[in-house]
Amino acid sequence: MPTAGKKFALGFVVIAIVCLIWGLLEPTSSVYRLHPRFKASLSPLPQQRETRLWESWKMVKVASVGAAQGLHGPAYLRTGPPDHVFILDTGDHKVKEISSSGKIVAELNLPQGFSAKGSIRLSDMAFSRDGTLWLCDVNLYTVGLLPDGSIHSLGAEGRAFRLATLQDRLIIMQPPTSNELFASYTLSGHLIAKFGQFLEDQSRNGLPLLGRISAGDESESIFYVPSYGGFLACVTAEGITRFVVRTIEPPELPELILTRSGAVTYHGRLPVSVLGICVAAQRVYLLTALSTKLGTTARLVDVYSATNGSYLYSTAIQDRWTGMLFAGDLLYTSTDEGVTIWHRPADSPAVSDPNARTNGRP
Numbered sequence: 250m251p252t253a254g255k256k257f258a259l260g261f262v263v264i265a266i267v268c269l270i271w272g273l274l275e276p277t278s279s280v281y282r283l284h285p286r287f288k289a290s291l292s293p294l295p296q297q298r299e300t301r302l303w304e305s306w307k308m309v310k311v312a313s314v315g316a317a318q319g320l321h322g323p324a325y326l327r328t329g330p331p332d333h334v335f336i337l338d339t340g341d342h343k344v345k346e347i348s349s350s351g352k353i354v355a356e357l358n359l360p361q362g363f364s365a366k367g368s369i370r371l372s373d374m375a376f377s378r379d380g381t382l383w384l385c386d387v388n389l390y391t392v393g394l395l396p397d398g399s400i401h402s403l404g405a406e407g408r409a410f411r412l413a414t415l416q417d418r419l420i421i422m423q424p425p426t427s428n429e430l431f432a433s434y435t436l437s438g439h440l441i442a443k444f445g446q447f448l449e450d451q452s453r454n455g456l457p458l459l460g461r462i463s464a465g466d467e468s469e470s471i472f473y474v475p476s477y478g479g480f481l482a483c484v485t486a487e488g489i490t491r492f493v494v495r496t497i498e499p500p501e502l503p504e505l506i507l508t509r510s511g512a513v514t515y516h517g518r519l520p521v522s523v524l525g526i527c528v529a530a531q532r533v534y535l536l537t538a539l540s541t542k543l544g545t546t547a548r549l550v551d552v553y554s555a556t557n558g559s560y561l562y563s564t565a566i567q568d569r570w571t572g573m574l575f576a577g578d579l580l581y582t583s584t585d586e587g588v589t590i591w592h593r594p595a596d597s598p599a600v601s602d603p604n605a606r607t608n609g610r611p
Contacts, residue, residue, distance in 0.1 A: 282516060283505035285454035291447050293480040293495045296560045301497050301551070304562040308591040311579065312351025315587030319353050320345065323583045326574040329376035334576050336588060337374060344374065344382065349579055351590055357382060357394070375412040375419075375464075377436050383419060385409040391421060393438070403438050410459060416468045418486045425455035431462075431471075433486050444488025445473075448502075456513050457503050461526040463533075465555060472533050472555065477503055478521035481533065481558050494558035496535070497551055524548075529575035531555045536566075536573050 287293065314320050321340025329335045334347050335357075346355035375383045380396040391409045393401040403409075409421035418441070419434040430445030448454050460475035465483070470491060473482045479499045483491040504516040518540070525536035533553040538546050548566040550573070553559065572583040580591040 280509070281507040283454055283507050283513070285457060285502045285505065286449045287502070288446060288449055291490065291493050293482075293493045293499075294558075295495050296497055298497065298560055301563040302561075304564055306564050306593055308580065308593040311349070311590040311592050313587055313589050314347055314351045314353065318351065318587075320347075320587055323585075323588050324572070325371070325374050326572045326581050326583055326588070327374055327376060328574065328576060329382070330378055330380055332576065334574065334581055335376070336583065337371060339371075347581070347588060347590075349576070349590065351588075359384070359394070372410055373412045375414045377414040377419060378416065379436060381436065383412050383414065385412055385421070393419075393436075401438055403434065406440065407432070407434065407438070411462050413462045413464045413471050415464055415471070415486050420462065420464075420471050420486065422460075422462055422473075425458050426452050427455070428452050430455070430458055431473075431484065431488070433488070441486075442488050445484065447482075447493075453507075453513070454505065456505055456515070461523055463526045463528050465528050466531060472526060472528055474523050474526050474535055476523050477519050478523045478535070478537060481535070481553060483555070483558065492558045494553075496553075497560045497563070524570070525572045527574050528555055532561070533558075534573065534575075536570055 320336070320338055322338055323336050324339050325337045327335050329346070335344050336347060338345050342359055344357040344359065345353045348354045371384055371386050373385050377383065377393075381401070382394040383391065384394065385391040391403040391407040391412070395401060407421060408424060410424065411422035413420045417436060419436060421432050421434070423430060423432055428446060428451055429443035430447065430451070432443045433441040435441060447458060451458070457477050458475050460473060462471050462473045464471055470483050470485050473484065474480070474496070477500055478496055479502060480493055480495055482493045485491065500519070500521050503519055506514050506516045508514070520540045522538045523535055524538055527534050531554065533555050535551045535553070537549055537551055539549060540546055548568070548570055549563050550566060551563045552561045554561060568582070569584055570582045571585060574581045578592060580593045582589050582591065
């Protein structure tokens, strides 16, 4: 028979466990509040600076592509072999190649199912070096359209929200309910590894991890930022984390709501939304929409070092860009109406000291 002391100790342990669970799940009248936390081993490192540095970009407009040129619903600017620029046209559900002079020079028809207007909505696309066009949609199917016109599917295991290709790998971002955020496949569709555990109890708290990924210059690593904009990570195709750093003026991990039906959603409005990520000349560019105190939304680009994730500077954007892509010394930007091509040489890798810049908003 347990002694009175042992009974008291056991009762204390039970109360402590209940309090711990109550702290993680804060009840309201009809929902529970979830408070996601980083895993201790992947807690993002802070930036040396606490506030943004502002710098203006000097850009010269080269050309525009819009409805008059046959582009009706631009989305997902991507580079395909050999270093050509492509964009998905949601107006006629075709992938179109855009020349540096602003002309549509080629069109790719989407596979059966992906081309059905009103029923399928692509969530990302990427080209691999063998010319395969990889596609995924909101129903989480991932297929590759090979150069010979044949179709290759990753099947039920290859469900993806985002895609990126490295030299001989396809990296997919899995649903946020997965214990691992990423999966690495061969270009023939064989699973190599799963990785990317950023949060405690990630299968339940993973909603804030939905975001954007892009391949690095060297095609050996991917760069990842969640849509809420709180941190930037660089991970190799083998799952080795090169760095995880806080973004500049980072928002905290958003609080979540768990309803009694089991659905998870955000508690309140997110102040930051990352619209795009691209990597060029050892720089990482985050296209960001930032809510202001006046209730409006500002567009800006935050620039980081691709070597270690250190913040460099920011630039304000007047137009409502939805995507951006560097191709040599040309910058392609998209809006809901079309694509604009600019001449703007990429940042010199030698420019790495943000303290050398002036803190004046353009």
